Amino acid sequence: MKAALGVDIGGTSIKLALVSESGEILDQTSVLTYGDKDPDVTVGQISDYFRDVKTRFPSVRVVGTGIGVPGTVALDGGTVSFPPNLKGWGIVRLGDMVAEATGLPAFVENDANVAALGEGIYGAGMDVPSFVMVTLGTGVGGGIVIDKKIYRGVFGAAGEIGHISIDHNGPTCNCSNKGCLERYIGQRYIIDYAMEIKDKYHSSPVHDILAERALEVKDLAHLAVRGDELAITVLNRTGHLLGVGLTSIMHILDIRTFIIGGGVAGAGDHIFRPAEHYVKSHALAPMRSAFKMIPASLGNQAGVLGAAGLVFKS
Amino acid sequence: MKAALGVDIGGTSIKLALVSESGEILDQTSVLTYGDKDPDVTVGQISDYFRDVKTRFPSVRVVGTGIGVPGTVALDGGTVSFPPNLKGWGIVRLGDMVAEATGLPAFVENDANVAALGEGIYGAGMDVPSFVMVTLGTGVGGGIVIDKKIYRGVFGAAGEIGHISIDHNGPTCNCSNKGCLERYIGQRYIIDYAMEIKDKYHSSPVHDILAERALEVKDLAHLAVRGDELAITVLNRTGHLLGVGLTSIMHILDIRTFIIGGGVAGAGDHIFRPAEHYVKSHALAPMRSAFKMIPASLGNQAGVLGAAGLVFKS
Numbered sequence: 001m002k003a004a005l006g007v008d009i010g011g012t013s014i015k016l017a018l019v020s021e022s023g024e025i026l027d028q029t030s031v032l033t034y035g036d037k038d039p040d041v042t043v044g045q046i047s048d049y050f051r052d053v054k055t056r057f058p059s060v061r062v063v064g065t066g067i068g069v070p071g072t073v074a075l076d077g078g079t080v081s082f083p084p085n086l087k088g089w090g091i092v093r094l095g096d097m098v099a100e101a102t103g104l105p106a107f108v109e110n111d112a113n114v115a116a117l118g119e120g121i122y123g124a125g126m127d128v129p130s131f132v133m134v135t136l137g138t139g140v141g142g143g144i145v146i147d148k149k150i151y152r153g154v155f156g157a158a159g160e161i162g163h164i165s166i167d168h169n170g171p172t173c174n175c176s177n178k179g180c181l182e183r184y185i186g187q188r189y190i191i192d193y194a195m196e197i198k199d200k201y202h203s204s205p206v207h208d209i210l211a212e213r214a215l216e217v218k219d220l221a222h223l224a225v226r227g228d229e230l231a232i233t234v235l236n237r238t239g240h241l242l243g244v245g246l247t248s249i250m251h252i253l254d255i256r257t258f259i260i261g262g263g264v265a266g267a268g269d270h271i272f273r274p275a276e277h278y279v280k281s282h283a284l285a286p287m288r289s290a291f292k293m294i295p296a297s298l299g300n301q302a303g304v305l306g307a308a309g310l311v312f313k314s
Numbered sequence: 315m316k317a318a319l320g321v322d323i324g325g326t327s328i329k330l331a332l333v334s335e336s337g338e339i340l341d342q343t344s345v346l347t348y349g350d351k352d353p354d355v356t357v358g359q360i361s362d363y364f365r366d367v368k369t370r371f372p373s374v375r376v377v378g379t380g381i382g383v384p385g386t387v388a389l390d391g392g393t394v395s396f397p398p399n400l401k402g403w404g405i406v407r408l409g410d411m412v413a414e415a416t417g418l419p420a421f422v423e424n425d426a427n428v429a430a431l432g433e434g435i436y437g438a439g440m441d442v443p444s445f446v447m448v449t450l451g452t453g454v455g456g457g458i459v460i461d462k463k464i465y466r467g468v469f470g471a472a473g474e475i476g477h478i479s480i481d482h483n484g485p486t487c488n489c490s491n492k493g494c495l496e497r498y499i500g501q502r503y504i505i506d507y508a509m510e511i512k513d514k515y516h517s518s519p520v521h522d523i524l525a526e527r528a529l530e531v532k533d534l535a536h537l538a539v540r541g542d543e544l545a546i547t548v549l550n551r552t553g554h555l556l557g558v559g560l561t562s563i564m565h566i567l568d569i570r571t572f573i574i575g576g577g578v579a580g581a582g583d584h585i586f587r588p589a590e591h592y593v594k595s596h597a598l599a600p601m602r603s604a605f606k607m608i609p610a611s612l613g614n615q616a617g618v619l620g621a622a623g624l625v626f627k628s
Contacts, residue, residue: 072600081600130468142566153568154444155604163598164562166482167493168555177561177596179481241482247491248478252456252566254467282491284477286386286395290469 004311005053005065005102007046008111008303011035011085014042015300016049018057019308023122026060027053028304035086039094047101064105065098066310068114068303072157078108107310111303112159113150115261115296116143118306121313123298124259131257132249133296134161136242136264136271140182144253162186166244181245185238187264191215194234201230221267235270242271243278250279250287261296268295318625319367319379319416321360322425322617325349325399328356329614330363332371333622337436340374341367342618349400353408361415378419379412380624382428382617386471392422421624425617426473427464429575429610430457432620435627437612438573445571446563447610448475450556450578450585454496458567476500480558495559499552501578505529508548515544535581549584556585557592564593564601575610582609 001020008015010033017028029049034041046065054062071083078095098106109117116133119125125133129148135141140162144151152158162182163175170179183189194215198206205228209219223231246258265271272293279291298305315334322329324347331342343363348355360379368376385397392409412420423431430447433439439447443462449455454476458465466472476496477489484493497503508529512520519542523533537545560572579585586607593605612619 144566154570155568155601157598157601158566158568160565160568160598163565164478165480165558168480168558175598177598178558244479244482244492248562249566251474251477252458252472252563254469254472254474256468284471284474284489284491287469287471 001060003057003060003062004308005046005050005062006304006306006308007065007067008114008307009033009042009067009069009086010111011070014045015304016046017301017304017308018053018060018062019305021312023305025301025304026057033086034088036088039086039089039092039097043094043097043101046098050102062104064107064311064314065102066114066307067094067098067106067108068111068307069094069108070111072155073108073110075152075156078106080108105311105314107314109150109307109310110143110156112141113143113152114306114310115141115302116145116259116306117150117309117313118298118302118304119259119261119296120145120148121309122305123302124294124296125257128257128259128294130255131259132159132161132253132255133259133261134242134246135262136185136260137262138187140186141262144255146255161245161249164245164248166241166248181241184241185264187217190217190220190234190238190264193237194220194230197233198230201233204228204230206230217264218266221270224267224270232270235267236274238264238267239271239274240278243275243282246275246293247279247283250283250291254287256287256290257292257294259294259296261299261302265295315374317371317374317376318622319360319364319376320618320620320622321379321381322428322621323347323356323381323383323400324425325384328359329618330360331615331618331622332367332374332376333619335626337619339615339618340371347400348402350402353400353403353406353411357408357411357415360412364416376418378421378625378628379416380428380621381408381412381420381422382425382621383408383422384425386469387422387424389466389470392420394422419625419628421628423464423621423624424457424470426455427457427466428620428624429616430459430573430620431464431623431627432612432616432618433573433575433610434459434462435623436619437616438608438610439571442571442573442608444569445573446473446475446567446569447573447575448556448560449576450499450574451576452501454500455576458569460569475559475563478559478562480555480562495555498555499578501531504531504534504548504552504578507551508534508544511547512544518542518544520544531578532580535584538581538584546584549581550588552578552581553585553588554592557589557596560589560607561593561597564597564605568601570601570604571606571608573608573610575613575616579609
């Protein structure tokens, strides 16, 4: 059987998996990320896993390694430059290093793009040639897939949809732009908004939670299902503003299918419905009918699956 | 010599030209648009011109007709559906009709895309494989060129950059979306803003103009050069908001060259400089350095040249 290593490098952990061409995860594990150490450490972790699975799966033919990294990858498909969450890395020829350590081809791609590719090959986008994958979490990430291929832009940094401005007078984002989408619907900003309006909702169970610990988006999701008005208000606003962003993206790209993943997307219809309502009542009329939001289906395995997909698609 | 007919159908007039493959305009004319009549009338005007140039230029070999239309063109490259400014047209197989009338291949494309192609083949974008053409006029139009080809999106309607929202709480646009870029920097909205703030600038020559006739953007351009504070304020705000829009487009597409045309772009540096300043201080840091705004160079001939280019590129 043919298989590939799928590696998903995150800020705190690295997911590693052995994936068959049909998308079956034959084996998987997770190790700590040493982002402040030399990148050789990470390469060592990957090649250790490679040797390990070769021993444990003697009948599987491993044909290469695909790697998702949190940062911009040069158009050579292998070089990572100063990923913000891997402080010990400068300009790293990660593809070449892993290829050398394993003796097999290695492919590197931005993590949001890899997740989009995973959903496209094995998940919610299997039957959709062109879509935008939106990841709602700490940040708001994007991956653009056009005709089954990742659209990378001229320098490899396309899909930064969290940093489109939805209010030119809005608050300054971490990135320095004004009123970025992420500045409203990134996880902590959703919570900030709940804190801002909570006193108008005296009887909300949110106050009981806050008496004990910090509030999380998943609390709001649970409370919204039980009809809590504060939670519903906060999530509806999140969905509404997501809809504003999706409308702009659709107007530029004329891609009308959006696959929505990430932790915040777990709030489901309380976010999806107002987003859809915004687009269907505010987008250019001829575009409305084909608009579609689909929940991502691979959860946090989109990364390793998409990374393995990099190998099979190459 | 090889040449093509380039046809640029506007709401009030149709520009027709005979264009050599090197982009020389061998002949050109303009006729009235009968947008409320049957499309056969327009096809007749095109084939009349075709017969006319064949007689007048016997040594030129005409190889086909390219046509820019104000509306969405289906991905078949020939069918136009309900163009808003041609009320007599429903779903029109314009490409087939013109091909039949002339006996030569005919290619149809949205007018903003055609103008972008014109600049790309013969104008400011000749050395730029990927760029976004921004047309500042009554509306704010866009044409996306990726690797020398028009990017049309899944349904052929990509590049509607005038209708990205830069303020989710903003005023409602004609298109029904909130706070569209066009709703701030479309021609009439620039004038609206000047009217809104004019009383703060008692000594501005704008008041003398208004005593006699309606204010136009080109008046503001002239006055700005002479140091009029009202004109400078209005145009700087236009540029600033254009910069907000360009930043969002760049973050999605990772295309960093923008070619700026249309009547409003005639205000030059008073719009260009604040736009550039916004992008260079607010875009994601790694994207800033390569950002470039270039004035369009073909003026209102971009349409016929790009239309002829459709033929040569096919």
